[in-house]
Amino acid sequence: MEPLRRFIIRVELHKADATDYQILYDAMKEAEFVKTIKKFNSNNIYKLPEGEYHYSSKKVIEAKDVLDIAIKAVAKTKKEYQILVTKADGAISFIHLTPDK
Template sequence: MTRFITRIELHDANSDDYERLHEEMEKRKFYRTIKAEGVLYQLPDATYRYDGDVAANEVHDKAREAVKATRLKGGIIVTESAGSVVSGLKRA
């Protein structure tokens, strides 16, 4: 199973728009937490984890659908992760 990290920036958005984005991303199996060294952490705002046997472009397409559901435009970046090192994140 491959892990992806996705970051989205909505253009001209407010906090309610981001709450809607979080809901839409969750519907598509994106999560706002990450486990590192056995501890579950909250990812930075509008950063998501996706685990699956898919290609990065498929993850991007799912994220783009979520952005479209907010009726706003936004920037999206998807990266395939080989592992993570974290610091300063809040425990989930």
Template structure:
């Protein structure tokens, strides 16, 4: 299974737009928490983790569909993870 980090920025968004985004991302298998060294942490705002047997293009397409479902535009960055190191995040 491959892990991807995904960051989304909605253009000219209000807080309720991000709530819709979070819901749409969750429907598509994205998570807003990450486990590191046995501890569950909250991801930074509008950042998500996706674990699956897919490639970065498929993850991007899922995120794009979630952004489109909000009805406003947005930018997306998808990065395949080879490992993770966290600091300063709040525990979930």
């Protein structure tokens, strides 16, 4: 069984408004990025900060592959953007994230 590969993605749109961010959210969701994260060794799920997404896959993929997927989604906003993708091997630590109810 292949291990789950996990990534944290940060997206920032330039000169964007709430409508642009809704387009971004919908496009990222369609590309299977999520705005929540599960706490290690727990069933608790938390909301990620604005502009942050989580992506996981059982396929053998790397950060560049996830970046390519994100670029296609973010391009739907027709805004200039910045994207950062970090591969998350192992546990992800965080504090003060809002529980997802």
